[in-house]
Amino acid sequence: MKINFKFDNSYTQLTSMMMAKVMPAKVKLPKLVLLNYDLAEKLGLNFSSLDEKQVAELFTGNTLPEGANPIAQAYAGHQFGHLTILGDGRAIVLGEHITPTNQRYDIQFKGSGRTPYSRGGDGKAALGPMLREYIISEAMYHLNIRTTRSLAVTTTGENVMRETVLPGAILTRVAESHIRVGTFEYVAIKRDIQTLKKLLQYSIDRHYPEIKDLDKQAPEFLKLVMERQIDLITDWMRVGFIHGVMNTDNMSISGESIDFGPCAFMDYYNPKTVFSSIDHHGRYAFGNQPSIAQWNLARLADALLPLLDEDQNKAIEVGEEIIHSFKEKYEIKFHKMMKKKLGLITDEVDDVILIQELLDTMEKNKLDYTNTFRDLMNDKVNNETLKIFKDKWKIRIDKQNRSHEEVLTLMRNNNPVVIPRNHKVEESLKEAHKGNLVSFNNLLNALKDPYTERNNLALYQQPAPETDKKYKTFCGT
Ligand code: AMP
Ligand code: MG
Numbered sequence: 001m002k003i004n005f006k007f008d009n010s011y012t013q014l015t016s017m018m019m020a021k022v023m024p025a026k027v028k029l030p031k032l033v034l035l036n037y038d039l040a041e042k043l044g045l046n047f048s049s050l051d052e053k054q055v056a057e058l059f060t061g062n063t064l065p066e067g068a069n070p071i072a073q074a075y076a077g078h079q080f081g082h083l084t085i086l087g088d089g090r091a092i093v094l095g096e097h098i099t100p101t102n103q104r105y106d107i108q109f110k111g112s113g114r115t116p117y118s119r120g121g122d123g124k125a126a127l128g129p130m131l132r133e134y135i136i137s138e139a140m141y142h143l144n145i146r147t148t149r150s151l152a153v154t155t156t157g158e159n160v161m162r163e164t165v166l167p168g169a170i171l172t173r174v175a176e177s178h179i180r181v182g183t184f185e186y187v188a189i190k191r192d193i194q195t196l197k198k199l200l201q202y203s204i205d206r207h208y209p210e211i212k213d214l215d216k217q218a219p220e221f222l223k224l225v226m227e228r229q230i231d232l233i234t235d236w237m238r239v240g241f242i243h244g245v246m247n248t249d250n251m252s253i254s255g256e257s258i259d260f261g262p263c264a265f266m267d268y269y270n271p272k273t274v275f276s277s278i279d280h281h282g283r284y285a286f287g288n289q290p291s292i293a294q295w296n297l298a299r300l301a302d303a304l305l306p307l308l309d310e311d312q313n314k315a316i317e318v319g320e321e322i323i324h325s326f327k328e329k330y331e332i333k334f335h336k337m338m339k340k341k342l343g344l345i346t347d348e349v350d351d352v353i354l355i356q357e358l359l360d361t362m363e364k365n366k367l368d369y370t371n372t373f374r375d376l377m378n379d380k381v382n383n384e385t386l387k388i389f390k391d392k393w394k395i396r397i398d399k400q401n402r403s404h405e406e407v408l409t410l411m412r413n414n415n416p417v418v419i420p421r422n423h424k425v426e427e428s429l430k431e432a433h434k435g436n437l438v439s440f441n442n443l444l445n446a447l448k449d450p451y452t453e454r455n456n457l458a459l460y461q462q463p464a465p466e467t468d469k470k471y472k473t474f475c476g477t
Pocket of ligand 2: 249250260
């Protein structure tokens with residue numbers, strides 16, 4: 001029996017200034033913590049011929065799979081608005097695995113040692129944040145939201161020094177690619193038009209082949225990346241996900257959610273919600289995510305300027321026109337999404353007002369975002385304040401003359417009944433840190449079917465107790 005890795009490392013064909021060849025650092029005592037069998041199967045991979053030690057060797061990089069050609073990718077990024085040259089400082093792309101159905105995925109180690117882009121960092125990762133990325137990315141996947149996924153977590157047997165000494169770990173991440181807005185910014189800063197053209201061509205071939213044969217590709221590319229980001233942010237807004245660090249280096253060209261550092265799910269509804277300890281001004285607050293996505297896309301437009309049109313004045317015009325269309329496009333999609341959450345199938349002019357009334361009511365009364373929709377679905381609205389809304393909503397529902405089943409199905413497909421609540425995630429990570437993965441795996445299992453109401457979920461449906469109101473998240477470093 002073979003593992004079936006089939007590498008084809010097309011990224012390494014790009015200009016050499018875009019990457020550095022680096023081997024993952026050998027680790028002292030590789031140990032497997034988690035292996036995602038479901039994902040392995042989807043990738044056409046099979047590890048049953050290996051014993052656990054060999055699997056651990058593989059997912060720490062002590063042994064490399066055949067065909068891997070490890071690189072650290074160069075990129076830049078606007079971090080909290082400031083442009084910096086970055087690059088994979090603690091990550092290494094082993095290569096692109098081609099699945100039996102011909103899909104191409106980056107296989108990346110996170111936490112596998114220093115690279116030329118590590119700057120002052122140690123290139124390492126701690127177990128807690130890697131488990132956190134594992135569980136949140138898997139939760140996102142099962143919520144039907146585009147995301148990178150997690151194939152394995154291993155520990156290295158080495159300590160990493162943070163505020164305290166922590167166990168070192170490596171996450172194996174799977175992504176459609178790791179090309180970021182920041183990758184384009186990096187090439188743009190270098191003012192290397194040939195490489196910029198190559199990167200654009202490469203990104204189109206890999207993610208947007210439908211425009212491969214067009215004459216003016218750059219504007220179409222920008223529009224398509226924007227469409228995917230709008231869809232993604234709309235999905236985040238649907239489930240109350242706060243990314244937490246939407247720097248341009250954390251925005252993927254493929255439209256996947258990526259880099260689950262200080263992210264968290266909102267409990268009671270407030271667009272100003274911020275959990276990240278470093279986001280002092282709420283730049284990446286829940287309600288700011290659409291406008292930040294637009295801002296980031298404007299940085300992509302800046303980077304693409306030389307290719308948007310030969311005449312640079314025209315190029316600016318073209319870029320601005322596309323970026324300015326974001327707001328309207330997003331609002332249409334947001335509105336459609338909210339209508340689905342409320343089971344509204346037909347169109348009524350007052351739907352915008354009805355939706356806003358619900359949002360205002362939730363905010364004013366600090367109602368749990370997830371559970372409010374759940375209560376509406378289950379016809380279990382106890383809250384007096386929500387009753388006023390509910391009566392109006394019921395009238396609106398009756399007006400559309402659709403079967404109860406049809407309405408409920410639509411709502412059920414769009415409103416999760418279980419999300420990775422911060423206090424449950426923390427609780428499971430605390431246990432995992434002591435070597436006990438029971439609560440982690442229980443939570444993970446609950447999150448695998450987030451749209452189905454069933455027994456034994458109550459534990460995961462309660463919002464955090466009052467004492468948790470000051471919940472803080474940290475960048476996964
Ligand atoms: P992040 O906030 O995880 O998106 O990381 C931002 C940048 O910092 C990326 O270029 C990372 O590769 C780099 N970085 C984060 N942690 C470390 C670390 N421990 N060692 C080296 N580089 C790091
Ligand atoms: Mg990052």
